[in-house]
Every structure is written in C-alpha cells, then in structure tokens.
Amino acid sequence: MSTPAGWQSTQGTLARELTMRGHGLHTGRAVNVRILPVHNAAASPGIVFRRVDSQGRELARLRADPALRRAQPLCTMLRSADGQGVRTVEHVLASLLTCEIDHAIVELDAEEVPILDGSAQPWIEAIRTCGRRALAQPKRFIRVLKPVVVSDGSGGQRREMRVEPAARYEMCVRNDLKGFGEMTWEGALTPDVFASEIAPSRSYGRLKWAVPAIIAGYVRGMPILRGARPSCTASIVGNRVLGGMRLPDEFVRHRVLDLVGDLALAGAPLLGRVSALRPSHEMNYRLLSALLADRDAWEWTEFEA
Template identity: 75%
Template sequence: MSAPPGWRTHEGTLARELTLDGHGLHTGRRVRARLLPSDPARGDPRGIVFRRVHAGRTLTTLAVSPKLRRAQPLCTMLRDADGIGVRTVEHLLAALLAGEIDHALVEVDAEEIPILDGSAAPWVEAIRTCGRIGLAAPKRFIRVLRPIVVRDGEGAGLHEMRIEPARCYELDVQNDLRGFGEMRWQGALTPGQFADEIAPSRSYGRVKWAVPAIVAGYLRGVPILRGARPSCTASIVGARVLGGMRMPDEFVRHRVLDLVGDLALAGAPLLARVTARRPSHEMNFRLIDALLSTPDAWEWAEFASPPGDR
C-alpha cells in the first residue's frame, strides 16, 4: 500500500532555526517562539517538544502528548506536574503537522504561543521559508482500525465526534453560529490543502462576549482573551465581522484548523475519517484520548518510499 496522496514517506525537520515574535491571545503578553531542528537519530527527543525558558534558564520541557494536556478556556494547553506549561499550541501544532515537520524543539519565553494574525498562515509561511530537511526514518501515521465515537449534549445542542477507518486523512466538520447559519467543510486533508484552504482562517468570537469573559478571567485569576484584537481575530459585531471575512465559511474552516492541531497531540497524521458536529477543544481532546486509550482501535503505519521522496 502506498502513502496517502500529498504526504511524504520519510520524516523531516526544519532546515534551520526560525523565530517569530508576537503576543498571546489570552495572556496578552509579548512572547518569542524559537523553533529549532531536531533529529532523533542524533539523540534528540522524538516529535515536537516545547521548552519554556526565562532569563536563559529552562523552566520545563514538555513533549507533545495527550497526557500533558490540561483543560483551559478557548485553547489547548500542555502543562507539567509543577503547573508550568505552554498554552494555545493548536495553531502551531497544526502547521507543523501539515508542514511535515515531525521533529522540532519549540522554545518560548512566556506561557503562550504568539497568536500572530489569529490563523496558522504565518506559521505555514515561516516553515516554508525556513525549509524542510528529510530524515532517514520512515514517516509514521496512525491508522484507525475501528470506529470511536464521543458525544456531549443532545438534540439541537449535541456535540458529536466520530473517527473511523479510511485510507487517508479525511475530515467532515459542521458548525453553526447564530446570524451566519450552518457551515460545513469536508475533504481529504493534505499539506497543500491545509496551507491553501484551512491555515488562513482566523480565531473568531463576538465582541459583546469578549469583555465579560476578560473580566471573569481577571476575577478567577485565569487570563482569557486579554490579547484579543481585530488584528488577530475575526471580531463579530451583530451579524458581521469587522473588516470582513477571509472566506464565506471561515468559521468552520477555523474549527477544522483547531481540530487538526488538537488531534496532532497524537504525534502523527491520521489515516482516518473524522466527522465532527460542533467540535470544541474539549471534544477534540476527548476523541483523541478515547482513540489512543483503546489499543485495538489503532496501529502505527509506515509506507515504502519511492526514490527521492523525502
């Protein structure tokens, strides 16, 4: 069996170091993210690894894993047993997965990955500009062997996630928002399609709910949306977006972006069809956790390499 169309058959890492600066969506703090090449063949850790630093000192090192995921409002966070973590990792994880960067060290000097323009497009462009180096090891995929379903709510409020066997990475995502109607995106996910159709979609939310959320966050001591601006979100007022939408179905495409980033906690692209109705960070995590906690529902897959496919 050949590898799914559009994907390479060997692992890769960054061709060189890249750095992006910005502010956090929730903390509002300035942060620098420094991405470094990594190769397990030379003794580096496998996969994507986050390292929190301060004043030249390492605070913690976090390998991407569902076991380190902690529930946070409106984002995905990895945190160690001492409470030190990195939040809002989903856009970067999605861009690295779709950029076929299987191994890298992500060093950050604050708690949150920079939100940039609210999408994954700046990460995709930075990775493309940086370049990718193919490694000797065959690329690993997670092949789903039987269906797994998670649900929350019922009737009109039902949130449902389903993952089942497929020969490639397929997604069918539905979401609705008052004033904008039902939106749906479906297709086979490839690195090229992610870059063109999914990565430009931005985080979004209603301005009238942002201020109460910010205040509630201050009262609880949890930073929420302190860095939200029209420059880094699709800010909704009534039934319109300030400055307009990038595409008519931008909201559901951003749900796809978050879903791909959250499922990247598994550590590899999926060979599966994922069907999601009203996905959320919590439901995305529940799905991948349920899959990986069911040993007979998945397996690692590798593929023979055609000449030069690195």
C-alpha cells in the same frame, strides 16, 4: 504500500531555525519563539516545547503529548507535573504537522504561543521559508481500525465527534453560529489543502462576549482573551465580521484548524475520517483520548520511501 497522496515518505525536521515574535491571545503577554531543528530524532523525538526565562535558562520541557493536556477555556494547554505550562499550542501544532515537521523543539520565553494574526498562515509561511530537511526514518501515520464516537448534550446543543477507518486523512466538520447559519467543510486533509483552505482562517468571536469573558477571567485568576484584538481575530459585531471574512465559511474552517492541531498531540497524522458536529477543544481531546485508550482501534503504520 505507498504514502497517501500529498504526503512525504520520510519524517522531517526544519532545515534551519525559525524565529517569531508576538503576543498571547489569552495572556496578552509578549513572547519570543524559536523553533529549532532536531538532528537526532531518536534522542529527541516528536515536538517538544521548551520554556525558558528572559535570560534563556531552561524552565521546563514538555512533549506534545495528550497526557500533558490540561483543560483551559478557548485553547489547548500542556502542563508538566511541576506546574510549568504552555498554552494555545493548537495553531503551531497543526502547522508543524501539515508542513511535515515531525521533530522540532519549540522554545518560548513566556507561557503562551503567540496568536499572530489569529490564523495558522504566518506559521505555514515561516516554516516553508525555513524549509524542510528529510530524515532517515520512514513516515508514520496512525491508522484507525474501527469507529470511535464521543458525544455530549442533546437537541440543538448536541456535539458529536467520530473517527472511523479510511485510506487517507479526511474530515467533515459542521458548525453553526447564530446569524450565519450552518457551515460545513469536508475533504481530504493534505499539506497543500491545509495551507490553502484551512490555514488562513482566524480565531473568531463576538465582541459583546469578549469583555465579560475577560472580566470573568480576572475574577477567577485565569487569563482569557486579554490579548484579543481585531488584528488577531475575526471580530463579529451583529451579523457581520469587521473587515469581512477571509474565506467562505471561515468559522468552520477555523474549527478544522483547531481540530487538526488538537489531534496532532497524537504524534502523527491519521489514516481515518473524522466527522465533527460543533467541535470544541474539549470534544477534540475527548475523541483523541477515547481513540488512544482503545488499543484495538488504531495502529502505527510506516511507509517506506
């Protein structure tokens, strides 16, 4: 059986080290990132986040693993048993998955992955500039064997997530926002489709929501949107976006971006169709958790070169 169209037949890592610098969307703190190639995938499998201090001393290692996921407002966070964490991992995870970097170490000297311009495009461009080195292991996918559904709410607030068998990675995501109407993105997800149609979409929000959220975060002792700026979000005022949208229906495309990143915690792309109505980080995780918990609903599939 051949690899689905658009995907490589082997696993991969970076051809050389990648470096980035920016600030966190929620903490507002400056952070330096290095993404390092993995030369021995058997010894250090998957994507691993490595927290270091300002002198480069290791504080913790956290695998991109659903078991380490912790609920946080407006982002996905990984946290170890000793309390060390890395927040806002979804954009870099989506970028590594769709650039087919199956093994890498993401090293950070602060708690939060930088938001950059609010999209995944800078990550995609940087990863492609560094290049990909193929590894000997065959490419792995998670094949969905039967439908899995999770839902929440009712009426106009209903959220529903579904994954069902398909021969390729497909998505149909619907979302709505007052003043902008219903938006839908549907298609097969491949590295090239993600790079051109999804990656440029930015995190977004209404300016009138941001200040109360920041204040509430300070009261609760939880960083929320302290680093939010028009330069790193699609900032909504009334029924318009400051500076305009980058893509048609940019908001729903960003929901796709977050969904791809959250599902990347599974460790491989899916062979399945994901349908989502009003997705959120919490609902994305609930779908992933429900799928992985049912061992009759999925299996690992490898494709030989």
